[in-house]
Amino acid sequence: MATLYAKLGVSQDATWEEIKRAYRKAAMKWHPDRNVGQEEAARAAFQEIKDAYAILSDEGQRKVYDAVYAQEMRRWEALQKRQQEVAAARARKAEADAHARYSQLVGVAMRYADEGHNRDVLFGVLLGRDCDADMAQRIADSVWALQQARQAAQTSEPADAMDAGVEVASSSEASDHETPSPTQPAAAKRDKPSHDARAAGLFDSLWQGFFGVRS
Structure with missing residues (x-):
């Protein structure tokens, strides 16, 4: 006025x-x-x-x-x-609720993916949970891609084990010609991270990249 x-x-x-x-x-x-x-x-x-x-x-x-x-x-x-404070509080609550809802939907999709369901099933399940179609598509695509990456990492374990067996055999042959050093096994163990550690780092990076939230 x-x-x-x-x-x-x-x-x-x-x-x-x-x-x-x-x-x-x-x-x-x-x-x-x-x-x-x-x-x-x-x-x-x-x-x-x-x-x-x-x-x-x-x-x-x-x-x-x-x-x-x-x-x-x-x-x-x-x-x-006062009105600005109330509006800000409402905005913060709405953001927190949306984040919780999103995390819940991602968890649902992950559970169905772990049970062996494909991407279309994930999409349908999310729609059945009153999820917006665009969000359901993004979550289903991301969870399916993550699941595929997990399966690919799991199938690589036998190859890693085979490589480890070759290393052991080679080391055994080499031991016939030279005296092993007591510090060599510990050093080798420190130099090569375990498969579990590498897989955990991969899954963490994928999870953060796809969803931006932790389970």
């Missing part, structure tokens, strides 16, 4: 002379006789200008108006602050 000062086009600390000049200028601009075809709007604006000038040109009324305006402004600012 415009203040009386704004209606006259002056600042709140305007002098009486400035208020008087502003009133004359505004009155000439909005006089009905100078606004042919827009008399009704001009008449309303002209009346507001007259009312503003009547208060601001009187020292006593102006002081009362300034005091009331300052009080109302403080009340309005406090109300605005």
